Amino acid sequence: QDYTWEDHGYSLINRLYPDVGQLLDEKFQVVYNLTYNTMAMHCGVDTSMLRRAIWNYVHCIFGIRYDDYDYGEVNQLLERSLKIYIKTVACYPEKTAKRMYTRFWRHFKHSEKVHVNLLLLEARMQAALLYALRAVTRYMT
DSSP: OOSOIIIIIHHHHHHHSTTHHHHHHHHHHHHHHOOOSEETTEESOOOHHHHHHHHHHHHHHTTOOOTTSOTHHHHHHSOHHHHHHHHHHHHOGGGOOHHHHHHSSTTSOHHHHHHHHHHHHHHHHHHHHHHHHHHHHHHHO
16 A cells, blocks of 8 residues: 555656556556456456456455455455465466366356456566565665
8 A cells, every 4th residue: 555556656667667657557457457247157247346356366465455445355256266376376376287277267268267367467567566666766765
């Protein structure tokens, strides 16, 4: 909460590398907002809460928490096997196995599972950027 992408990271990276902040922000937003509005065999589903839960869970794994988010949603929306998969891919990608991929969301399409991977990888990248940019900010002040 003390150092967010929207309030701090974006402006600092744009100051250091003009236009890079905009490109990264667009990349994060495209992945975050990507949806077919489906979940398994259900159509017309608003997946925004699920996408936010995945993004915030990845940030939480790396010690980034937001006061305005109810982390109870993470436990309600993300089953245990999915949380294990997310943590493994984000923290220990070398330990990721195909069986882990097949264990979560068994009835979901591969495109939905790929979207989970995109979400967690972009959230991971943003978390790493936040730590790096915060260190740069501290150095500059």
